[in-house]
Amino acid sequence: MAFVPAPGYQPTYNPPLPHVSPVAGGLRPGMAVYVQGLVPPHADRFRVDLAQGPGAGADVALHVNPRFGAEAQAVLNSRQAGCWGAEQRRSLGPLGPGRPFELVIAVTPAGYRVLVNGSDFEEFPHRLPPEQVTAVAVDGDVELQAVTVLGGGGMFPPAAMPDMPQPIPYPQSRLPVMEQPPTFHPPVPFVATIPGGLTSKKTIVVKGFILPDADRFHINLRAGPGGDVLLHVNPRLGEDTVVRNSLLGGEWGPEERELPLNPLQRGRYFDLSIRCGNHRFKVFAEGQPLFTFGHRAPPGPHVDTLEVEGDVVLSYVHF
Structure with missing residues (x-):
C-alpha cells in the first residue's frame, strides 16, 4: 500500500537539512506552505525561503529568518536580482529554543500571511510574483519534521495574471486534485x-x-x-x-x-x-x-x- 500524494498536497516528512521541497506549478492565492519542527535548545537561527529555484543564489519571494541569542528577532525579507530588500523585523513570539512550532505561510492576493502555532505572526507584501516560486528551502538550526505545500495542483489560471510566464503543470495523476484551500x-x-x-x-x-x-x-x-x-x-x-x-x-x-x-x-x-x-x-x-x-x-x-x-x-x- 504505497502513499501517493494527491495533486495539490505535497508533503515531506522528517527530511535532512538543508531541505528543498518543489512547488509544482508555483504558488497562488489560496495555497499555503506548512512547516512543522522543533527549535533546538542552543539554536542560533534558521530560515524558510520561498524561492524561484532550488539553487543557493535564486531569487527569494519570502525569507523568514528567526534569529535567537542576543538578537532575538525574526527577520522577513526578499531577494531580487541577487540583492536583499528592506527588512521587516518583529519579536520571536512563540518561536524559541527548545520549543516545537508550526509555521503556516498562506498566500493572499496582496502578500503572505504568516502564522505561528495558530496565531497571526506577520504579513509580508508580494515583491515578486508568487507563481514564480518553485521551491521551499529550509536550513539552519531546526529539527525539521514536516514540510507541506497545500492547494493548487494544476496550472495557474492564465487570465488571473496574464503578464506572467506560464508555470509547469503538476505531473499527471489519476487522483482527484485537491484544489480546495486548506x-x-x-x-x-x-x-x-x-x-x-x-x-x-x-x-x-x-x-x-x-x-x-x-x-x-x-x-x-x-x-x-x-x-x-x-x-x-x-x-x-x-x-x-x-x-x-x-x-x-x-x-x-x-x-x-x-x-x-x-x-x-x-x-x-x-x-x-x-x-x-x-x-x-x-x-x-x-x-x-x-x-x-x-x-x-x-x-x-x-x-x-x-x-x-x-x-x-x-x-x-x-x-
Whole structure:
C-alpha cells in the first residue's frame, strides 16, 4: 500500500537539512506552505525561503529568518536580482529554543500571511510574483519534521495574471486534485462538508496535535449530518489502540483494532491521510501505511460530512 500524494498536497516528512521541497506549478492565492519542527535548545537561527529555484543564489519571494541569542528577532525579507530588500523585523513570539512550532505561510492576493502555532505572526507584501516560486528551502538550526505545500495542483489560471510566464503543470495523476484551500486551526468539534462527497480516490487530510492528557478522539466520515458513518476512526490513548468501525442503520458493526504500530500518542502531532478506494479506505500516518478498512456500505457523493471531535487541537484539514 504505497502513499501517493494527491495533486495539490505535497508533503515531506522528517527530511535532512538543508531541505528543498518543489512547488509544482508555483504558488497562488489560496495555497499555503506548512512547516512543522522543533527549535533546538542552543539554536542560533534558521530560515524558510520561498524561492524561484532550488539553487543557493535564486531569487527569494519570502525569507523568514528567526534569529535567537542576543538578537532575538525574526527577520522577513526578499531577494531580487541577487540583492536583499528592506527588512521587516518583529519579536520571536512563540518561536524559541527548545520549543516545537508550526509555521503556516498562506498566500493572499496582496502578500503572505504568516502564522505561528495558530496565531497571526506577520504579513509580508508580494515583491515578486508568487507563481514564480518553485521551491521551499529550509536550513539552519531546526529539527525539521514536516514540510507541506497545500492547494493548487494544476496550472495557474492564465487570465488571473496574464503578464506572467506560464508555470509547469503538476505531473499527471489519476487522483482527484485537491484544489480546495486548506482550513487552518479550526475549533473542535469540527464539522465540514466534503465537496463532491466520497468519490473514488478522494483524499482527506487531517493534521493536528493530541493533547498531553488526551483520552480519545474520533474522525467520522458520514452520510450527511446524523446519517450513517462509513468510517469511524477512534484513537483511544489510554488503551494505546485505534478502533475502526462503521455505524449503519443506527447500529455499530464489529470493531477492528489490529495495528503493527500506533503512531497516535499523547503530546504528539499527527498527520492522517484518508483515501477512499474502490473497495476499502486506505489510511496513512505521515505517509506510512496505518490500516485499511473495507467498505461496509457503498461510498459516493452522499457521504459528504467530516466530523472531528475529542482531545485534539487541529492544525489543518484539507480536501
